[in-house]
Amino acid sequence: MTRFAHNGEIQIAFEDLGGAGGDPLLLVMGLGTSRFWWPDGLVAELVGRGFHVVAYDQRDAGESTHLPNRRIGPPVKALLHRKAPAYSAEDLTDDAVAVLDALGWEGAHLFGHSMGGLIAQRTAIRHPKRVLSLATSSAVPSDTKGLRVLRYLRLTCLPRFARLHHPETPQGNLDLAVALARILAAPSQHIDEQDVREFVDKETAHQVTSFRDQKAQSRQIGAKWHGRPLAQITAPTLVLHGERDPLLRVAAARDIADAVPNARVRTLPGVGHFLARDTWATYADELRALANRADEQPQIDGVTHG
DSSP states (O other), X not given: OEEEEEETTEEEEEEEEEOTTSEEEXXXXXXTOOGGGSOHHHHHHHHHTTEEEEEEOOTTSTTSOOOOOOSOOSHHHHHHOSSOSSOOHHHHHHHHHHHHHHHTOSOEEEEEETHHHHHHHHHHHHOGGGEEEEEEESOOOTTXXXXXXXXXXXXXXXXXXXXXXOOSSHHHHHHHHHHHHHHHSOTTSOOOHHHHHHHHHHHHHTTOOGGGOHHHHHXXXXXXXXXXXXXXXXXXXXXXXXXXXXXXOTHHHHHHHHHSTTOEEEEETTOOSSOOGGGHHHHHHHHHHHHHHHHHXXXXXXXXXX
């Protein structure tokens, strides 16, 4: 069931995915995708590891507030533009905290994938007392701005996205989702309709198609960060990254781990950018170990110290 948190006039849609009574875990999905793109199988693994799992839609995605259209251009142009087209990166972190407030959670473990990992990093910096631990997968460092992002991108991947054209029909949406997933998966990872049908069916049931909305994606990726550096993160941190990620180089994960004090990095052979089923159990195990590590560390004034 969809619930809503509020950050000023912005409504943020979120959903309790199960595990009540477990350790609070907030999932942060990536660019232009709704909370429905978290695989049910991964959520089940996390609940099975003792987490109470909640996922939310960022502003401009899913059932959350969508901002008015502006002349921004494609996402890559918005990424490199100096001015934020609609809102700041700080606003995106405050949306996550608004969800915690609506849930009555004083703190939570954060797990962000792709751009969601970027937002999770910045939330840990801006709201350290609310983040019990931080896990990212397939994300770039939050300190990276403008053209410096290009050092992490595999640019040969971008033209493949531009060539995707599918009709806005139920079958067209499914075909587009399959094509996107296949681009993002590692070459050895087989992706078929069953791997994405649950995402598309859920979006259809809620009358959203976030993965088609390039204008909203441009507003999200164009949000600029004015906050402190990664070195300010105090929460226990885990950085996950597929070694065959076709979109982001492994250097992104290593640079995050190098910048965050006492962070741990794990790269996975044969894994891409897509959250394929062969990662679910491993990721859940890693997040459980991270949460245990956070529980073992002392807290001073609500901030975890290693």
